[in-house]
Amino acid sequence: MKSYELREKYLNFFASKGHAVIPSSSLIPENDPSVLFTTAGMHPLVPYLLGQKHPAGTRLTDVQKCVRTGDIDEVGDATHCTFFEMLGNWSLGDYFKKESITYSFEFLTKVLGIPVDKLAVTVFEGDDDAPRDEVAASVWEGLGIPKDRIFYLPKKHNWWIASTTGPCGGDTEIFVDTGKPVEGNPSPADDGGKWVEIWNNVFMEFYRHPDGSYTPLSQKNVDTGMGLERTLCMLNGYKSVYETDLFSDIIAKLEELSGKKYGSDDAVTKAMRIIADHMRTATFMIGDEKGVTPSNVDQGYVLRRLLRRAVRYARMIELDSTLLTDIAKMYIAKYKDVYPELGLGAEHIVSEIAKEEEKFSKTLGNGIKEMEKVLKWVQGDTLNGKTAFRLYDTFGFPIEMTVEIAAERGYKVDIEGYNKAFEDHQKKSQAGAEQKFKGGLADTGERTVYLHTATHLLLASLKKVLGRDDIYQKGSNITAERLRFDFNFERPLTEEEKKAVENAVNDAIAKDMPVTCREMTIEQAREEGATGVFGSKYGEVVKVYTIGDYSKEICGGPHAEHTGQLKHFTLLKEGSSSAGVRRIRATID
Numbered sequence: 001m002k003s004y005e006l007r008e009k010y011l012n013f014f015a016s017k018g019h020a021v022i023p024s025s026s027l028i029p030e031n032d033p034s035v036l037f038t039t040a041g042m043h044p045l046v047p048y049l050l051g052q053k054h055p056a057g058t059r060l061t062d063v064q065k066c067v068r069t070g071d072i073d074e075v076g077d078a079t080h081c082t083f084f085e086m087l088g089n090w091s092l093g094d095y096f097k098k099e100s101i102t103y104s105f106e107f108l109t110k111v112l113g114i115p116v117d118k119l120a121v122t123v124f125e126g127d128d129d130a131p132r133d134e135v136a137a138s139v140w141e142g143l144g145i146p147k148d149r150i151f152y153l154p155k156k157h158n159w160w161i162a163s164t165t166g167p168c169g170g171d172t173e174i175f176v177d178t179g180k181p182v183e184g185n186p187s188p189a190d191d192g193g194k195w196v197e198i199w200n201n202v203f204m205e206f207y208r209h210p211d212g213s214y215t216p217l218s219q220k221n222v223d224t225g226m227g228l229e230r231t232l233c234m235l236n237g238y239k240s241v242y243e244t245d246l247f248s249d250i251i252a253k254l255e256e257l258s259g260k261k262y263g264s265d266d267a268v269t270k271a272m273r274i275i276a277d278h279m280r281t282a283t284f285m286i287g288d289e290k291g292v293t294p295s296n297v298d299q300g301y302v303l304r305r306l307l308r309r310a311v312r313y314a315r316m317i318e319l320d321s322t323l324l325t326d327i328a329k330m331y332i333a334k335y336k337d338v339y340p341e342l343g344l345g346a347e348h349i350v351s352e353i354a355k356e357e358e359k360f361s362k363t364l365g366n367g368i369k370e371m372e373k374v375l376k377w378v379q380g381d382t383l384n385g386k387t388a389f390r391l392y393d394t395f396g397f398p399i400e401m402t403v404e405i406a407a408e409r410g411y412k413v414d415i416e417g418y419n420k421a422f423e424d425h426q427k428k429s430q431a432g433a434e435q436k437f438k439g440g441l442a443d444t445g446e447r448t449v450y451l452h453t454a455t456h457l458l459l460a461s462l463k464k465v466l467g468r469d470d471i472y473q474k475g476s477n478i479t480a481e482r483l484r485f486d487f488n489f490e491r492p493l494t495e496e497e498k499k500a501v502e503n504a505v506n507d508a509i510a511k512d513m514p515v516t517c518r519e520m521t522i523e524q525a526r527e528e529g530a531t532g533v534f535g536s537k538y539g540e541v542v543k544v545y546t547i548g549d550y551s552k553e554i555c556g557g558p559h560a561e562h563t564g565q566l567k568h569f570t571l572l573k574e575g576s577s578s579a580g581v582r583r584i585r586a587t588i589d
Contacts, residue, residue: 001235002245006228007063007338010087013107019089020056024064024339028290028299028475030556036299037067041088042167042202042223047556048092049167049204049221055519055541058094063087063228065284065339069302072309075277076270078233078240082306083281085228093219097172100201100222101139104174108199112235116144118177120195122188124159124170125152129214130206133158136172151187160202160223167204167217174199176234196234199226242273250276250330257326258319271313278310279324279353283331286349287342290475293578294356300578307356308363312398321357325350367397368405375409385417392418393425447588451483453515453547453560454505454569454588458485459531460551461504465497472531474581482572482587489582493574502586505569512564513548517557520544530554 011021025044027037038044041064048054064086074080091100108114121140126132137150161168175188175195188195204221206214229241238244242251251262254272262272285292285303294304314321328349336343374387383406391397403413455476463471466489474486493501519541525532530544532554545559546552560566568589577583 001232003228003232004338006232006235007085007087009111010107010226011061011063013111014059014061014089014103017059017103019059019061022056022060022062024062026290027065027067027285027288028292030476036302037069038064039066039068040064041066041086041225042090044556045090045092045223046166047558049090049219049223050207050217051093051219052557054092055543058092059090060092061089063338067281067285067302069306072305076273078242079230081229081241081277081281083277083284087226087228087231089222089224091222093221096220096222097133097136097203098139100203100224101136101172102143104199104201104224105140105143108174114176119145120149120151120175120177120188121145122151122153122158122173122175124172125154127155129155130159130170133170133172133203136170136203140172148185151189153187153189157189160200161208165208165210167206167221168208168214169203169205171200171202173197174201178234196230198231198234200224240273242276246334247276247280249334250280250327253327253330254317254319257323258314258317260317260319268317271317274313275310275319275324275327278306278313279327280331282306282310282353283328283342283349284335284339286352287332287339287345289341291345291348291578291581293352295578304356307353308360311357311360311364312401316400321361322354324357325353328353363395364397364401367391367395367401370395371397371402371405375406375411378411381410382412382414385414385419386421388413388415388418389421389425392422445480447480448478449558450560450566450588451478452558453563454566454586455483455485456545456547456551456553456555456559457505457508457563457566457569458483458501458584458586459487459553460547461501461508462487462489464504465500466493474577482585485584485586486577486581487584488580490580492576493582498571498574502569502571505571508547508550509563509566509569511548511550512562513550514562515559516546517559518544518546525554528552 015021025038029035029038029043035043041062042049044064045060054060065083066086067083069082071080072082075082089103108119109116123136124130124133132152140150141147158171158173159168160171173188174197176198178194178196180193182192182194186192186194188197202223204223205217207217208214229244229246232244232246233241236244241247251272254275255262260268263269282303285299292299292303294300294307296304310324311321314324332342332346332349342349371391375383383402388399388402391402392399399418406413455473459471459473463469471487471489474488476486477484521541525542525544528544530552542554543557544552545555545557547563566588569586570589571584571586573585575583
């Protein structure tokens with residue numbers, strides 16, 4: 001089965017069950033300070049999982065583009081990918097466990113043709129926070145899954161929450177038999193590779209608060225996720241996702257460009273997989289409607305790391321790293337019909353990759369020069385771990401290259417000391433990140449709601465003060481303390497302009513204008529002059545929030561009821577975010 005067939009079968013099936021097909025959202029979460037990227041299909045839907053009405057109804061389905069980089073060091077094996085597509089379907093207070101499980105079973109056995117005796121499932125075993133899920137187990141048994149293939153597992157395995165706080169609940173995971181022989185009847189949690197997970201159905205019944213307590217959600221939801229890459233791999237009987245049509249032509253191109261044979265050597269195979277994965281992710285990040293560019297912070301830092309790893313592994317297989325743009329072009333051609341933003345941003349994607357490759361090539365050169373210097377001062381035959389880490393941290397010099405060059409000159413490297421220095425650095429970084437992104441998933445407290453409304457007033461004020469109707473939002477991030485707003489503009493704002501923008505927002509607040517919401521078609525929104533990046537991001541029906549006669553924007557909400565609730569707006573800082581993009585930080589009293 002090809003990737004386009006699986007996408008089509010999935011969406012058509014759930015459309016036949018009354019689900020509205022909605023488009024994929026951006027890789028950059030909207031007003032969510034807890035994560036850098038959209039890591040699951042439910043992220044863009046959090047306001048609706050918490051009770052807001054979705055314009056498309058209570059049954060939804062989509063294919064959401066996602067990025068997860070927590071397992072970046074695992075990329076190169078058979079299944080891990082940093083970018084992936086998540087097939088999902090949702091019930092927003094509509095159906096629950098019985099219907100959800102029945103739909104999944106029907107799709108797997110009837111549409112995909114997987115034999116029932118090849119399936120196993122897990123359900124939540126229960127604890128002090130929530131009861132044992134006998135309901136889900138009973139539905140599975142009624143559909144023909146025998147009791148000995150229904151496994152009860154704890155929170156570690158069968159409980160889902162996107163962050164430290166937010167909507168959550170027990171889940172049921174669905175597994176397919178790989179055919180690998182094992183003794184006894186082990187659960188998928190410890191099965192030696194017999195079972196591979198294919199689908200996860202989350203039953204959101206609770207909200208976890210910052211203090212660790214749980215309260216029932218007023219609206220029970222279903223959130224499911226099936227990884228496109230892994231499912232394709234399993235359906236075709238492949239040993240790795242890199243054999244699917246999503247990667248096979250890319251691997252062939254890497255063979256052609258490098259003169260190396262995939263599968264001939266473990267190191268070559270791993271390198272080609274990493275290059276294929278990282279270049280796909282980089283292409284989607286740069287081509288996203290909210291446009292990530294390489295930098296040393298946040299999403300830009302992750303992008304830079306991926307591109308530099310791709311360059312490093314390209315050199316390891318003697319591939320001219322300037323040819324990585326050829327790989328990006330292939331991905332653009334492969335995906336542009338599904339994700340039009342890649343085709344629209346093709347030139348920009350290729351340009352950014354070429355610039356970063358050139359920059360890192362110089363970095364590598366500087367690192368080699370620095371290494372030559374430190375090797376002259378090595379006492380004994382071993383380069384200490386702290387120095388090896390400094391080469392990595394300061395010069396971006398990979399430890400593998402440090403080891404390789406040191407060996408050529410007759411030196412060893414203190415890997416244990418390097419790992420210790422690396423771990424210490426990670427702990428400091430994580431501590432900073434936890435502080436930076438505190439607040440949990442999509443905090444919808446009163447203050448963040450008001451700050452969200454402030455971003456609408458800010459955009460309208462920027463257009464007014466700068467006299468530019470072509471200014472639009474490039475991204476935003478809201479915590480309970482402040483808002484961060486990115487917009488397209490080619491130069492720094494003057495002190496007078498910043499003050500004028502601040503005054504304009506406060507004038508709008510002082511007028512205490514009503515904030516109203518209407519649902520309408522994209523065409524109606526456009527005709528009424530609503531602000532928004534019109535295109536595949538939105539569904540057929542959208543929400544348009546109007547603030548008096550000052551602002552009209554397509555937005556999912558939520559918002560203040562009237563502007564007076566914001567009291568007073570203070571512009572804290574204005575600076576550069578990336579080329580052609582400015583960033584404002586502000587707060588309200």
